[in-house]
Amino acid sequence: MGDLSDLRREYTHGGLTEADLPESPWPLFEKWMEQACEAKLEDPTAMVVATVDETGQPYQRIVLLKRFDEKGFVFYTNLGSRKAKHLETNPKISLLFPWHTLDRQVAVVGRVEQLTNTEVLKYFVTRPWESQIAAWVSKQSSRISARQVLESKFMEIKSKFSKGEVPLPSFWGGYRIVPESIEYWQGGEHRLHDRFLYTREQPFSGDWQVERLAP
Template identity: 50%
Template sequence: MDLSEYRKDYLKDGLTRANAMEDPLKQFEHWFQQAVDADYPEPNAMSLATVDTNMQPSIRTVLLKHFSAEGFVFFTNYQSRKAQDIEANPQVSILFPWITLERQVIIKGHVEKISREESEQYFKSRPHSSQLGAWVSNQSSVVLNREFLATKLDELDKEFKPGEVPLPEFWGGYRIKPESFEFWQGGPGRLHDRLYYSPAPNNSGEWSIERLSP
């Protein structure tokens, strides 16, 4: 299939140094809220890239559940493939592909586990079925068939009543501490706007902002 003629010109808002915020977290929050206001589907869906011990990259979509000055939080099985990658190499990258808004945000940083108390607080807020799902899935492992998972889910549903499902030892959250941000806004004629934020060299807590060639 030849896709060489499949293209679209980007004609929405531009991103300039003048209209960009000094703090990348505030810029992210502004864009995120605009995605929410535009009814963008799953605006908190992000592609998470990791690298294993053989330097083999992997990427998958996870859901952002909280962000603040401390970092970006997501939850997963601590025995999963992504968790094994993180254990070997805690440097990761995430991508928010807000395509219909002609935007994307790339964040690179160091990831670490959050406290069990934080994980438990979030786990208790999940629907009962999702709590059971965390127990059922030995994430990334091979299973015989879907019926095996359904049977296991049914057994756990009988064992745990709503409100009584404990947090599994093997499940919890990670926090990505940003080390750089890149905000991309599509532009006409492929002259896209790209602003790259990195920590200022004076360790002042401020950020340097550079425009990158599209």
Template identity: 50%
Template sequence: MDLQSIRREYLSGSLTREQLKPDPVDQFMLWMEQAVKMELPDPTAMVLATVDANHQPGQRVVLLKGFDERGFVFFTNYESRKSHDMAVNANVSLHFPWHPIERQVLVCGVAEKVSVDESRAYFQSRPRESQLGAWASPQSRVLESRDVMMRQFDSVSKEFADKDIPLPDFWGGFRVRPSRMEFWQGGANRLHDRFQYSLQSGGQWQIDRLAP
């Protein structure tokens, strides 16, 4: 298989400093709105990178469930591998790979748990089957078989039959507070447009163009 011959040009557009908004969250909102309007598959899917206690990086795809000036929010099992990683090293990165429109966004920052009320509000908005799944899955732990997990799903389904499903105490959200964000727009001849926002001590954002 000749992987070296697989290539394409990036010709969808360009990105200039004049097009950028002063605040990266506002710029992200603009790009997210455009990604949704263009009906990209899974526009909220992002790669979360963490580092564990042995300095081993790990990555997985999670879904963005909200963002504002405070940061970017996702939800997970607090006993999962990623949660254990963030407990020992809260520095993380998020990556949005919007390849169909030749764009990428990188977010670097610190992850912190959201409030229980915020976690509960989102949990209660999920489909009932997803709520049951959160109770049934011991995320990141070794499973003897899928049947074990499905039996646990059946068990919690019976336990909460005709009841409101409570928020598990081992499940909730994280908010990534950004200190650096990068916006990447593909360009011809691999001369891509990259702009980096860096948070300064006074709370302002510095914008720099980066070499591709």
């Protein structure tokens, strides 16, 4: 096996101080997201989503953030997917935004709320036509024999809806992650990183408290 112990770099993009912190975590997240987009990072909205199955086994995957506000973070998915099945029995979830190029991470811990059909449809109609078709094609997380199965199904559904708008699949929906805590991590020289943790005075409600964490 390869030895990776000498593979390292310094984090030199600057620090994060108490003076930089607003009372609520949302203005800082909006600022960091804007800066990630301005830096032209590939997939700045990509986040690692972690869920846990009924045996306690955690799973992670990359999902794209589609919206955020003071209510929470929103993403969409197939409601028959593995992560959706996990969330049916355990609504606890965590997110990680890995903005390595900027020496930044944002970690979120919370629980999910399923979006209403109205909320889901409002987003679905904004998706490119081919993406709307793709939502009908895949029974996400199920086993398939070959890629050709997907391609054949895509052509079948594409032909079916070629003369009209694509309806919202009943098995396609979305979630809002309501955060209990949001941690901001800014890399620092000599591994003296800056970490600040926002938590609510009451779980999932109330004002935010913030404290510095050791790196």
